[in-house]
Amino acid sequence: MAKSAQKETPLQQQYNQIKQKYPGALLLFRVGDFYETFGEDAIKAAGILGIVLTKRANGSASNQELAGFPHHSLETYLPKLVRAGQRVAICDQLEDPKTTKTIVKRGVTELVTPGVATNDNILQQKRNNYLASIYFEKNSAGVAFLDISTGEFITAQGNLEYVDKLLQSFAPSEVIYPKGKKQDFKDTFGDRFYTFTLDDWPYSGDYAYETLLKHFGVQSLKGFGIERLNLGIVAAGVALHYLNETEHRNLQHISAISRIEEARYLWMDRFSIRNLELIGSHNENAVTLADVLDNTCTPMGARLLRRWIVMPLKELKPIKDRLDVVEHLLTDVDLREEFQQCIRQIGDLERLISKIALQKANPREVCQLRKALIAIESIKKICSDTDNAPLKAIGEQLNPCTTICEKIGLELNSEPPVLVAKGGVMAEGINEELDRLRKIAFGGKGYLLEIQKREAELTGIPSLKVSFNNVFGYYLEVTHAHRDKVPTEWIRKQTLVNAERYITPELKEYEEQILGAEEKIFALETTLYNELLYTLSEYIKPIQLNAQLIARLDVLLNFATVSEKNYYVKPNVNDSRVIDIKGGRHPVIEKNLPPGEAYITNDVFLDSDSQQIIIITGPNMAGKSALLRQTGLIVLMAQMGCFVPAKEASIGLVDKIFTRVGASDNLTSGESTFMVEMNETASILNNISDRSLILLDEIGRGTSTYDGISIAWAIAEYLHSHPSAQAKTLFATHYHELNELSNTFPRIKNYNVTVKEVGQQIIFLRKLVPGGSEHSFGIHVAKLAGMPQKVLARANDILKRLEAERTGGEHIKESMKKVQKQAMQLQMFSIDDPILVKIRDTLNNLDVNTLTPVEAMMKLDEIQRMIKG
């Protein structure tokens, strides 16, 4: 604030001390009923929130910018600041100003950052809000994901590529890492995240280990199965350290930490997660697989669905279990409806119980907890009545926590207000003192009427009235007509046009009793409510387990619902090495076709013996990419336990999916498209396994035709000849030359996506049929895109010549040279602009050998004048 320490007021001193403790954070400083910001913070806040920026004319601080808002608007303004990328420190008054004669004690009660937020307005219901903590060495890294709003805490470690892929899957809102690793971080993970760096010292194995032991109150981390994840432990320990730094202390709901077991999940590199548009896309408006598959009843279900989408399974038994439950729920419509009706009552139990731990749950939310527990009791019963083993198992684990459910019902009013401080929260009959005080405070109406009646009779003023106002409390009102009947001991307080108002010692005494009682009621209700919250917080673990089970049930029900709605079928997931899809569809494109257009289904067969690699050629826009992606998506959906968009599908377990589909968006990181493509492809080739599914779309198109064909050829050959891994591959390409591969390599087969030529037009049939295709119809697509007629005609001409010469055995390069030569001639002689024709004729008629320099200059002048007109 002020520059000179001597001139600082005590308030300014306090502000400066607190501000210094939270560098980089925007400080909201509570002064009375307002949150104020000063200086740079005020300029930022005014810009982001659109609030008025003023200057304080106050001694040395006269140049201090100031912007503030009423404290009750915090809920509205805080999310705006955080979404704008600010770290916001909320500094509150820590004591009642009435109880202190000196400056009020103040302190930061919470530092809200994009990754550490509990405010409903900042969080997105259907998405987790993860903080990711990363600790990395040269080739490996540990990572921890922590969502303070749900209590989830997960860790993993592996090579940098694995951690990068996890970052893509979990899409954290904030990533923290050591200050000393800024450049390394950027080189490895790019700049696609909101990041914050911490001092290097907390990144020590011992400190992190101790932090975790202390938090969980355990002797070792063995019980969590993370004991050996040295790097993961450091990352996780620092995540907790960061919560402490940001003033988050009530963290009982972070009750366990688990490890991501890499071996359980199908591997997808981060390009695949992005390219297949599973949960997000580079295009913000694109519809993702998550959008199409989400019909969940609770936010917890929606969040778990997203997790299942990016982490499909690769073990047969759990996949089959999920599919069987989905089938059961799909066929038994009544059961599904019964379940869904109950689940809809539950709401976001996971975040609700976190709020109880954080002591931020309001009375309405506690009421909602009771509703949820009642619904859980019904769900438990429905589960136990079914004959489906996995559903029965869910039912057995559900715990309706009847004791606390009853306690809430007994102690809380059935429709309490949101704020505890306003009273009316706790029920009658649970505390004698509360009942007594309430009688005094609210049973007063009768008492006042009694006074009114008695005094009216005593004074003989029939129109006497007892009323209340904020200025002098309870009073008696007498019309002027009866003024002379007023007893002398009444004290006159106010004269109105036609009446006078008086107070009496009796009324004053009564008033004091009432006001005192009200204050006591509010205080007592707050204590009782906090006691209730405290009891509830002892049930965090069973309620969290309930939330997980309900989320699971919700996703399985959701799979049944969307499968029915979208005509998906149960896939036969098995141990074979065959992928056999009949009548497959793309789950997202089929939902977004123009009205009247139907999705054309296709069959895809891949195995390790006869048809390992399919080269797919076909015109632009034919549907090659769609086919590649739909095959990947069908496999993914099957392995997440969902039915699939096909007529029939037999899926031999896939352990890794790699894709190189479409353009990349890494351009911002300074790499060329081709470099990115080669990076991605190299990573595929170095990681393939026998059960991998590889989807390659137009590999090599980013370089010259020769390079492109050669690279694509070599990749196909490598995949075919790999000694230990016959990875199944779909290879879409415009290079018809690649069709030659099938002559030499028995497991490479040619297919093409068909079109029909009708005169000058082509019709996209979108059917995949055996055999290569001859041309790409790229020029036709250019025409569809509205390219000028002249360019199209010229392109057609060049194409015809190239094709004719190629079939004549001529080299492309030679053909190209000829084409180029022709192009020069065409440019010179097919011009039809009269001025250019004139210039051409003038130049043609010149004899350069006999031209003197002066004549040359005169000719140039003549030409120039022709141009100028």
Ligand SMILES: Nc1ncnc2c1ncn2[C@@H]1O[C@H](COP(=O)(O)OP(=O)(O)OP(=O)(O)O)[C@@H](O)[C@H]1O
């Ligand atoms: N089987 C299908 N049924 C109906 N429409 C389809 C089908 N396949 C693709 N489409 C539509 O055609 C459009 C183009 O498909 P896609 O991008 O797969 O073509 P492509 O052959 O990969 O083209 P290019 O070679 O130019 O990349 C899609 O966006 C989709 O709208």
